[in-house]
Amino acid sequence: QKEVEQNSGPLSVPEGAIASLNCTYSDRGSQSFFWYRQYSGKSPELIMFIYSNGDKEDGRFTAQLNKASQYVSLLIRDSQPSDSATYLCAVGRSNYQLIWGAGTKLIIKP
Amino acid sequence: DTGVSQNPRHKITKRGQNVTFRCDPISEHNRLYWYRQTLGQGPEFLTYFQNEAQLEKSRLLSDRFSAERPKGSFSTLEIQRTEQGDSAMYLCASSRGSGEASTQYFGPGTRLTVL
Numbered sequence: 001q002k003e004v005e006q007n008s009g010p011l012s013v014p015e016g017a018i019a020s021l022n023c024t025y026s027d028r029g030s031q032s033f034f035w036y037r038q039y040s041g042k043s044p045e046l047i048m049f050i051y052s053n054g055d056k057e058d059g060r061f062t063a064q065l066n067k068a069s070q071y072v073s074l075l076i077r078d079s080q081p082s083d084s085a086t087y088l089c090a091v092g093r094s095n096y097q098l099i100w101g102a103g104t105k106l107i108i109k110p
Numbered sequence: 111d112t113g114v115s116q117n118p119r120h121k122i123t124k125r126g127q128n129v130t131f132r133c134d135p136i137s138e139h140n141r142l143y144w145y146r147q148t149l150g151q152g153p154e155f156l157t158y159f160q161n162e163a164q165l166e167k168s169r170l171l172s173d174r175f176s177a178e179r180p181k182g183s184f185s186t187l188e189i190q191r192t193e194q195g196d197s198a199m200y201l202c203a204s205s206r207g208s209g210e211a212s213t214q215y216f217g218p219g220t221r222l223t224v225l
Contacts, residue, residue, distance in 0.1 A: 008150070032212060043201055043216040044153065088152055092212060096141060096205075097166065100152030 001026055004091050006101035015110050019076040023089030023101055026070070032092030033065055033072045037085045038103065044088055047074070079108045112136070114217035116202050122223045123192055130188045131220045135204030142185050143214060144177055145201040153201055159185060192224045 005024045013019040021035075032051055036044035050056045050063040050072065062075040072091075076083055086103040093099050115134045123129050135142050140161050145153035156175065158166040161182040174192075179185040189196055199221050203214040 004152075034213065036216075043199075043219045046213060046215065049213055090152075096143075096158055096160075096212060097155060098214065100154075102150065102152045 002101075003027060003093075003099045004089055004101040006087075006089050006104045008102060009105040010107050011104055012107045012109055013079050015079060015081060015108055017079055019079045019083065019106055019108070021074040021076075021087050021089075021104050021106065022071060023073065023091075024071045025089075025091045025099070027091070027093055027099075028067075028070065030091045030093055033063070034090040034092070034098065035061075035063060035072075035074045036088040036090060037083075038088055039085045047087075076106075081108045081110050084108045114202055114204050114215055116200075116217035116220050118220060119218060120221050120223075122225065124225050125194060126191055128188065128190045129192060129222065130186055131200055131202075131222075132184060132186050133202030133217060134184045135202070136215060139204035139206050139215075140182065141205045141207065141212075142179060143203045143205075144185070144187050145203065147199045147201055147219075148197075156187070189222075192222075194224050197222055197224045 003026050034049045035047045038044045048058050050065045056063045060077045064073045086105050088103045089101040090098040117132045142159045144156040147153045157177045159179040174190045177187045199219045201219045202217045205214045
């Protein structure tokens with residue numbers, strides 16, 4: 001079992017719909033959770049982080065964390081073609097090291 | 111506040127040659143990380159510095175790889191006797207500290223191709 005698991009996709013969503021991306025992790029001691037977006041050939045860029053159970057909203061993005069079930073999700077409302085990218089989930093296992101999922105490829109269809 | 115910078119952006123080399131990459135972190139960030147990423151995979155941790163001290167190095171990392179951060183500012187990653195399997199994107203990231211300050215910000219990466 002991988003430490004951080006994501007469905008590789010591709011996940012295809014119509015423009016304007018809600019895209020839902022999921023990530024599960026194995027270490028119950030994980031404290032910090034991050035979502036990064038990566039366009040093809042580019043480096044990862046931070047979308048948002050979450051530390052506490054519940055929801056965190058930032059514009060069209062909402063991160064949801066459920067530590068009891070060991071999953072974190074990212075919702076993208078009003079999806080745009082520019083949201084088409086690979087979304088990487090990263091979990092903080094200690095105070096510095098992040099464990100990364102392999103990413104979910106998201107395609108927004110106009 | 112300029113972001114993380116990396117040089118060169120692309121490097122093509124022949125097998126057996128040595129290569130060196132440079133990373134300049136965000137100025138107030140004392141933590142610096144090197145990752146390697148291949149197609150379809152997430153970033154793979156290579157090594158981590160806090161100021162000038164190298165605190166962690168991946169056990170999977172070959173002895174051909176070495177990294178330095180001599181004055182706690184920029185860092186270099188050297189790969190000796192390159193192999194075709196070293197072809198990848200090499201990413202550098204920096205962060206301010208721990209807890210909520212542990213968010214890592216990435217540079218544009220150096221794409222290495224070993225022929």
